[in-house]
Amino acid sequence: MIFLRLILTNLSRHRIRTAISVAGIAFAVAAMLTVVTILQGAVGMFSSLLSADSQIVVFERNVADLFFSSVPQSAMDAIPTWALVEHANPVLFGIVASPTQPIITCFGVTATDTRLTRATWVAGSDAAFHAAGQATGKVEDSSQGADSVVLGERAAEFLHAQLHSTIALGNGHFTVGGILRTRNGFEDGGVFMPLATAQRFFHKQGIASVVTVKLHHPSDAAAFKARLQREFPTLIALEDQEFNNSYSQFKILKATAWAVGLAGVLMGGLGVANTMIMSVFTRIREIAILRVNGFSPLQLTALILGEAAVVSFTGSVVGLGTGVLAVMVLKSVPMLHGYVDATMSPGLLLAVTALATGTGIAGALYPAAYAMRVRPVEALRFE
Amino acid sequence: MNSSMAEAKATTKEPILQAEGLTKAYENGAIPVLHGVSLQVYPQQTVALCGPSGCGKSTLLHLLGGLDAADAGEIVVRGQPLRPGRMVQNMLRHQVGFVFQLHNLLPDLTLTENCLIPTVAAGVPRAEAMERLHQLADRTGLSHRLQQRIQKLSGGERQRTALCRALMNRPSILLADEPTGALDEATSRQIFALLLELVDREGITLVMATHDRALAARCDRLLEMHDGKMMDGAGSGARTAG
Ligand SMILES: Nc1ncnc2c1ncn2[C@@H]1O[C@H](COP(=O)(O)OP(=O)(O)OP(=O)(O)O)[C@@H](O)[C@H]1O
């Protein structure tokens, strides 16, 4: 009790100093939480987008970003015919802008794609994809009427589109043939086009970004990779987990998120260290008094680390609140629809709190060591 | 306390506190302060330590209480040689109480909280500590000030609080360094009377540095220091004041 009183009394003696170091930790925690949550959400969405009911992703070897990957028609045609393969779906990724929305992800998919076949339809259907499928190979004349596309529910919302309305994407016009609901933020905020339409629209005739593959037996993955390597040496096949671990964009994102977060927490920790140094240096006399009254160096250490713990724990809690709020605000920004997936795992919250509190306490180690060396006689000699 | 009683104490018991050939210099030897100080203090004696300013009274008290280490010589407390570290720790918790010229209380805490500090350090159960505090507050006339912050107490009240705090863990030795030096004369007499009364009632051994000859005269013994030495025969235990 007196312990706690000593801690709280000292903190309340310098309210502004205390508040500043609490704020330092809070900012750090909020920043870390926001950045890690958003990027993890993005990575998670992107990878679940690729792995929808598939096990392997085929794409061009050595590309920095899947948007730049080119899988040729020959591979798109061959892979589904391999005996190991249950089904294989080409997907072409593209980015377009609408008058109101600078970035919309487009997915060029075929009618058999599970994104369509398993979708929950809010309105309309995937009829356009079947029609487009039959038309593949023809040189189509789109001037006759607008191509039909399917929108994710959120895309429909921010494009203010309903079934059969016409939307402008890039320098083209499309009719909304259906609206579907998916759990994936990217897809929900995306536009689905028949593959052929997308190829024409993005000037990538005969090309897909990736082919997602489901095998009859998951254990055939090695055999599949070997055959791909033999027949299409410019392509690479990665199992979903491998892909998540090796795709350089993910690596960069994750590393950046943690680096930014850690740097923030470290700065917060330095703030606490600074506060604690001030706190100890201006309290030499008090420390000496405690020593004369029988406090052991260990008890003094507990006192000072306790002070740091109160500051950094309070900061963490404030930071968690701010971070959750920040993510919620970001989530409600229309521009970021489909890119922020604000699911914060309790594990992450705990990890961030523990990290920030731990760093704060670590910051108090030097001041604590200093306090232990205070010589009571010399300290008491001076007023 | 009369002189025959004091002599009886001196002769029937082993010294409770003993020093032999203490030397101490500050600044790596540049400022020599104590030059071979020896003394024996017997249980329940009250000893006044007098001498000109700068002769080393405070230094000696600090060494006796383990707050600082001597360069040479030995200190024996209740038959045990004083060693730095754990032993000093235990001594400060259970054997020795300090009172200084400045009260050295924590101004932001209440009287009660200040007095509980030594009991927290020593791990005394709260209820027991509170009981002791009420007893001491009663005897020092502070019962009505228990929840008061130190900032709001008068000088005399502060010094009485410091006295309570020093006695909380029932030490057998009280080391006092000019305990009334910062008070006006009337208050000084009052506090000193209280000090003697408490020490007598609880059977505590008192070693007190003071410039006040009148106060020193009321102690069992007077030790005279000069330039870091005891005056002839002063430390031997015979009553010289009086
Ligand atoms: N930490 C220190 N560093 C350097 N010199 C010191 C230190 N402590 C004490 N001294 C010196 O040692 C000498 C003895 O000091 P001490 O405080 O023991 O004297 P004192 O007898 O208590 O004096 P007073 O009656 O004025 O309190 C003084 O000359 C003082 O300046």
Ligand SMILES: [Mg+2]
């Ligand atoms: Mg002195």
